[in-house]
Amino acid sequence: xxxxxxxxxxxxxxxxxxxxxxxxxxxxxxxxxxxxxxxxxxxxxxxxxxxxxxxxxxxxxxxxxxxxxxxxxxxxxxxxxxxxxxxxxxxxxxxxxxxxxxxxxxxxxxxxxxxxxxxxxxxxxxxxxxxxxxxxxxxxxxxxxxxxxxxxxxxxxxxxxxxxxxxxxxxxxxxxxxxxxxxxxxxxxxxxxxxxxxxxxxxxxxxxxxxxxxxxxxxxxxxxxxxxxxxxxxxxxxxxxxxxxxxxxxxxxxxxxxxxxxxxxxxxxxxxxxxxxxxxxxxxxxxxxxxxxxxxxxxxxxxxxxxxxxxxxxxxxxxxxxxxxxxxxxxxxxxxxxxxxxxxxxxxxxxxxxxxxxxxxxxxxxxxxxxxxxxxxxxxxxxxxxxxx
Numbered sequence: 001x002x003x004x005x006x007x008x009x010x011x012x013x014x015x016x017x018x019x020x021x022x023x024x025x026x027x028x029x030x031x032x033x034x035x036x037x038x039x040x041x042x043x044x045x046x047x048x049x050x051x052x053x054x055x056x057x058x059x060x061x062x063x064x065x066x067x068x069x070x071x072x073x074x075x076x077x078x079x080x081x082x083x084x085x086x087x088x089x090x091x092x093x094x095x096x097x098x099x100x101x102x103x104x105x106x107x108x109x110x111x112x113x114x115x116x117x118x119x120x121x122x123x124x125x126x127x128x129x130x131x132x133x134x135x136x137x138x139x140x141x142x143x144x145x146x147x148x149x150x151x152x153x154x155x156x157x158x159x160x161x162x163x164x165x166x167x168x169x170x171x172x173x174x175x176x177x178x179x180x181x182x183x184x185x186x187x188x189x190x191x192x193x194x195x196x197x198x199x200x201x202x203x204x205x206x207x208x209x210x211x212x213x214x215x216x217x218x219x220x221x222x223x224x225x226x227x228x229x230x231x232x233x234x235x236x237x238x239x240x241x242x243x244x245x246x247x248x249x250x251x252x253x254x255x256x257x258x259x260x261x262x263x264x265x266x267x268x269x270x271x272x273x274x275x276x277x278x279x280x281x282x283x284x285x286x287x288x289x290x291x292x293x294x295x296x297x298x299x300x301x302x303x304x305x306x307x308x309x310x311x312x313x314x315x316x317x318x319x320x321x322x323x324x325x326x327x328x329x330x331x332x333x334x335x336x337x338x339x340x341x342x343x344x345x346x347x348x349x350x351x352x353x354x355x356x357x358x359x360x361x362x363x364x365x366x367x368x369x370x371x372x373x374x375x376x377x378x379x380x381x382x383x384x385x386x387x388x389x
Contacts, residue, residue, distance in 0.1 A: 011097050013090055018080040020094045025051035026072035029388050031134050034074035035111030042077040050075035050296050056318040059381035061326045067333040069138050070384050074106050082113035092122045107132035151338035152331045162340050166347050168201020170323025171294040173351035178315050181359045184289050189266040191215035194273025196242030198294045200235055207231040215264035218243045222256040224264055262286055271298035278303045293317035316370045319354055323347045
C-alpha cells in the first residue's frame with residue numbers, strides 16, 4: 001500500500017478563483033523535487049499521482065556510487081489555461097504563495113503548460129535565488145555547481161537547448177532499447193502525441209535513429225506522412241507551446257483532426273502531452289506493439305491492463321521520462337559536466353540499463369513492465385531510506 005503524502009497544499013488564486021496544488025510525496029534530507037504544470041482541469045488527485053511518480057524516478061535512478069544526493073518526490077499543478085493572457089500572473093501569485101516551501105523544501109522546474117524561462121523570471125521577481133535553491137545546503141561547492149548547471153542550460157544542439165533534449169533522448173533511448181530487448185524487430189513507424197519540449201526532442205532522436213515518425217499531434221490536430229515526416233522542418237516551425245505552423249508543411253504531409261492520433265498506423269506510440277489520454281474506451285484503437293509514456297500518467301491503469309491482454313507492452317512514465325530530472329541533478333552535483341556529448345552518453349547508458357533491467361526483472365518474476373520497474377524503484381527507495389533516513 002502506498003504511504004500517504006508528506007504534505008498536500010490547495011491554493012485558491014485571489015485574481016481568477018482558479019485552484020492550484022502542491023504535493024510533497026516524500027522528503028529525503030529535507031528536500032523534494034518535481035515540476036510545476038498548468039492545464040485546465042488539473043486536479044489534486046492528478047498532482048498527487050505525479051508527485052508519487054517523482055519519488056519513483058528518484059528511486060529508480062539512485063546510484064550509491066554517484067555524487068548525486070537523491071531527493072524526495074513532489075509536484076505542483078495549477079488548474080488554468082496556459083494560453084490565457086492572465087496565465088503568467090496566475091503563476092506569479094502561485095509561486096509567491098508557495099515561497100516558503102520553495103525556499104526550504106521544494107525544487108521545481110517546467111512541466112506541461114509552463115516553460116522554464118517563465119518560472120525563472122517569476123522566481124527572480126519575487127526575490128528568490130532560484131527555483132532549486134532548497135537543494136543548495138546539500139551542495140559541497142555551491143558556486144561551482146550552480147555555474148556548471150547554468151552553463152549547461154546555455155548549450156544548444158541543432159537549435160534546441162540541452163535541457164530540452166535530454167528528456168527526449170531518454171524517451172527515445174527507452175524506446176530503442178525496449179524494441180531491442182523485447183524482440184520487436186522490423187521496420188518500426190512511430191506516432192508522437194504532443195510536440196512540446198518532450199515530444200519534439202523525442203521525435204528528433206527517433207528519426208535520427210532511423211525510425212519513421214509518421215504522425216505528430218499538437219493542439220490543432222495531427223500531421224501525418226506515411227513515408228516519414230521531416231521532423232527538423234516541423235521543429236523549425238513550432239511555437240513555444242508545441243504548435244506546428246501548417247503553412248510550412250512538406251509535400252506528402254497530411255492533416256487529421258486531434259482525436260485521430262490513435263488511428264495513424266504505427267508500431268510505436270509515444271504519448272508525450274497530457275495525462276489520462278489513453279483510457280479503457282479508446283485503447284482498442286491502438287494497434288502499436290509498444291507504448292512508451294513520455295508524458296506523465298498518459299495511460300490509465302485499466303487501459304494498460306487491457307493493452308497488456310492484447311500483447312501491447314507499455315514502458316511506464318517514471319522509467320521513460322526520468323532523464324530530464326536526473327540530468328539536472330547529475331549536472332548540479334558533478335556526475336556529468338556542462339557538455340552535450342557527456343550528457344547524451346550518460347542518458348543513453350542509464351536508459352539502456354534501466355529498460356534492460358526492467359525487462360529482465362519482468363521476465364524472471366513473471367511481472368508486467370510497470371510492476372517490474374516498481375520493484376526496482378522500491379528496492380532503491382529502501383536503500384535511500386536506510387542511508388539517509
